[in-house]
Amino acid sequence: MNDLSVHFEGVSKIYPHFTLDDLSLELPTGTIMGLIGANGAGKSTTIRILMGLVHQDQGLVQVLGREMPREQAAAKLDIGFVSEDMRLYGPATLAWHMSFVQSIYPQWDQAYSEMLLRRFDLKPQQKIKGLSHGQRVKAALLLALARRPRLLVLDEPTTGLDPVARQEVLGELMAVLADEDRTILFSSHNTLDVEQISDQITFIDRGRIIASDNKEMFLERWRRLRLVLSPEGDLPSLPGVVEVGGSERLPVLVTNRFDPAMVSVCNDAGATVQAVDPMTLEEIFVANVHSRREKQTV
Amino acid sequence: MHSDLVISQTDGRPMYLQIMDQIRQRIAVGDWEQGKEIPSIRQLAVTLRVSVITVKRAYMELERDGIIVTQQGKGSIVAPDPELGSKLYDQELAKHIDRVAQLGELLGLTPKEVASRVREATDRLTTDRLTKDRLTKEYS
Amino acid sequence: MNYAMVKRLVLKDWYLQRWAILGSLAGIVATLGIIATGAKIAFLLGLILLIIVIISIGAHMAVATIVTERKEQTLPFVMSLPISYREYTASKIWGNLLIFLVPWVTMVVGSIGMLLWSPSSRGLVPYTAIMSAEILLSTCLILAVALITESQGWAVAAIMVGNIGVNGLGYAFAHIAGIEKGMWGPTIQWSGAASVVLLAEFITVGLLLGITFFVQGRKKDFL
Numbered sequence: 001m002n003d004l005s006v007h008f009e010g011v012s013k014i015y016p017h018f019t020l021d022d023l024s025l026e027l028p029t030g031t032i033m034g035l036i037g038a039n040g041a042g043k044s045t046t047i048r049i050l051m052g053l054v055h056q057d058q059g060l061v062q063v064l065g066r067e068m069p070r071e072q073a074a075a076k077l078d079i080g081f082v083s084e085d086m087r088l089y090g091p092a093t094l095a096w097h098m099s100f101v102q103s104i105y106p107q108w109d110q111a112y113s114e115m116l117l118r119r120f121d122l123k124p125q126q127k128i129k130g131l132s133h134g135q136r137v138k139a140a141l142l143l144a145l146a147r148r149p150r151l152l153v154l155d156e157p158t159t160g161l162d163p164v165a166r167q168e169v170l171g172e173l174m175a176v177l178a179d180e181d182r183t184i185l186f187s188s189h190n191t192l193d194v195e196q197i198s199d200q201i202t203f204i205d206r207g208r209i210i211a212s213d214n215k216e217m218f219l220e221r222w223r224r225l226r227l228v229l230s231p232e233g234d235l236p237s238l239p240g241v242v243e244v245g246g247s248e249r250l251p252v253l254v255t256n257r258f259d260p261a262m263v264s265v266c267n268d269a270g271a272t273v274q275a276v277d278p279m280t281l282e283e284i285f286v287a288n289v290h291s292r293r294e295k296q297t298v
Numbered sequence: 299m300h301s302d303l304v305i306s307q308t309d310g311r312p313m314y315l316q317i318m319d320q321i322r323q324r325i326a327v328g329d330w331e332q333g334k335e336i337p338s339i340r341q342l343a344v345t346l347r348v349s350v351i352t353v354k355r356a357y358m359e360l361e362r363d364g365i366i367v368t369q370q371g372k373g374s375i376v377a378p379d380p381e382l383g384s385k386l387y388d389q390e391l392a393k394h395i396d397r398v399a400q401l402g403e404l405l406g407l408t409p410k411e412v413a414s415r416v417r418e419a420t421d422r423l424t425t426d427r428l429t430k431d432r433l434t435k436e437y438s
Numbered sequence: 439m440n441y442a443m444v445k446r447l448v449l450k451d452w453y454l455q456r457w458a459i460l461g462s463l464a465g466i467v468a469t470l471g472i473i474a475t476g477a478k479i480a481f482l483l484g485l486i487l488l489i490i491v492i493i494s495i496g497a498h499m500a501v502a503t504i505v506t507e508r509k510e511q512t513l514p515f516v517m518s519l520p521i522s523y524r525e526y527t528a529s530k531i532w533g534n535l536l537i538f539l540v541p542w543v544t545m546v547v548g549s550i551g552m553l554l555w556s557p558s559s560r561g562l563v564p565y566t567a568i569m570s571a572e573i574l575l576s577t578c579l580i581l582a583v584a585l586i587t588e589s590q591g592w593a594v595a596a597i598m599v600g601n602i603g604v605n606g607l608g609y610a611f612a613h614i615a616g617i618e619k620g621m622w623g624p625t626i627q628w629s630g631a632a633s634v635v636l637l638a639e640f641i642t643v644g645l646l647l648g649i650t651f652f653v654q655g656r657k658k659d660f661l
Contacts (some may be wrong), residue, residue, distance in 0.1 A: 048661055053517050055658040073522045083519035087511040104519060174344045199351040215522055216355050219312060
């Protein structure tokens with residue numbers, strides 16, 4: 001029995017130049033969801049609504065069983081939040097921030113916080129304004145991780161980090177999941193990171209969720225087929241084709257409903273299958289967005 | 299009981315397959331003995347920094363193949379099966395034979411042609427072995 | 439309302455502004471030092487210095503604790519704590535007012551005390567009370583504008599309006615018949631006009647703070 005850490009239903013938010021439209025989302029406890037979207041697609045707005053920092057115009061938002069934004073104070077006791085546009089207090093030290101957060105949250109784990117200091121290579125006596133961007137991100141993450149929240153909400157947690165720091169952060173995020181009662185929602189441009197550690201993946205584009213499924217499903221169902229058409233052959237009609245590229249004799253199809261039986265279907269239709277390529281999450285996302293946008297302009 | 303599996307992001311194959319292959323290898327080589335406890339799905343996911351769902355898929359397929367056994371609430375162990383080593387090799391053979399059949403089809407060979415190619419390969423192997431034996435005898 | 443959180447937020451702001459706060463305390467001490475010299479002009483100088491301290495600490499704190507949360511982008515960090523707009527607004531109002539009240543109460547007690555002490559200038563007491571409340575009102579205006587608009591431009595405008603208002607209204611009040619009459623005399627003369635003005639000032643303070651809470655509660659985009 002898996003209860004939901006996050007539940008969005010029919011959530012809408014209207015801005016003068018942007019609308020979040022009828023968003024529905026379910027995040028089961030104990031899983032990681034990666035949110036992928038272009039800039040301005042609505043990732044940050046969705047996350048802010050989740051935190052109760054922005055009130056939705058319509059729809060139900062439940063986080064850890066609490067209604068947002070009404071019960072945000074209670075919910076935030078169990079949520080760790082780090083966003084890309086968040087800054088700590090420059091003139092104060094990391095140590096001050098740590099003791100400030102510790103005084104608020106009873107679940108603060110001192111030993112764990114010290115381990116994170118070592119792992120992230122941070123010096124507590126340093127003032128925040130003296131830290132590099134990567135160090136600041138790690139500092140903010142430390143403050144969120146050390147109090148062992150039930151839900152971690154991260155807006156671009158690895159953006160701007162060097163490769164070593166990225167691996168450390170990914171490692172710490174996965175370590176959170178060792179406890180099956182804890183959940184992570186993160187948004188990222190970095191599709192490699194999302195592909196590596198996410199259980200669930202949600203694509204968001206222009207204020208709408210365009211796909212949401214578990215990661216293995218995505219990777220199983222999307223394929224790029226390279227065909228060689230015989231002179232008399234026709235392009236076979238396959239299910240789920242979202243993109244047709246290449247040339248007339250050498251078409252390349254992208255399908256989101258791949259089935260191994262398709263290979264023989266193609267061959268029977270006179271289109272020799274040269275290759276069946278799996279696609280990276282990035283390629284899947286771009287193909288998804290393109291096909292949607294094309295449908296909209298048609 | 300620590301994990302020494304290594305997952306590569308540049309390896310073209312899906313991660314769950316890499317995990318399965320490496321576990322199979324460990325067992326076939328004898329690193330992981332039969333009946334031995336293996337990391338739980340979550341533990342392995344954390345160690346490898348790979349999503350739980352991927353490890354879960356690998357474990358499920360391995361269990362379906364009879365390589366490991368998952369006990370409800372108690373984690374997973376290597377299947378306590380004396381035939382395990384040969385079973386693994388048998389599975390490997392089946393995989394490769396499927397691949398041969400696929401490639402044959404892609405190349406447009408008839409089943410007979412595919413079979414004769416396989417025959418050529420086994421013949422070659424026998425010839426090589428006989429040659430090696432003779433040379434060994436000659437020089438010993 | 440989570441008072442424990444409000445207290446922590448107030449202490450946080452005081453810690454971050456500790457140098458400005460200590461500076462204002464030093465200013466008060468300097469003022470008292472000047473007045474203690476006993477010279478007649480010293481009292482006036484001391485009063486002026488005190489008023490400068492009050493107005494500057496009020497303006498500085500409002501901008502430094504409210505406007506900069508948005509400018510320095512620390513607002514998401516604060517709002518990620520287990521609070522709602524209520525605790526946030528309350529902490530800013532309390533944190534600012536308490537610091538402001540230290541020099542302000544010193545000034546009120548000191549000046550009215552001095553007036554009561556010297557027999558010839560007790561008539562100034564009502565006017566002094568009115569002007570002190572005026573300064574409190576101006577600071578509350580700055581607080582309200584800073585919290586509601588979170589904009590440096592508007593906060594600075596409020597500071598200017600506040601200062602001009604204090605001077606302008608100060609002049610106007612001094613010329614209201616009821617107040618003007620007994621101002622320069624040796625006895626305290628509470629006229630109806632003075633009472634009305636004083637009451638209006640305090641009601642306005644209450645309104646400003648109430649409106650601030652109300653507007654903050656209606657904000658749908660806290661970020």
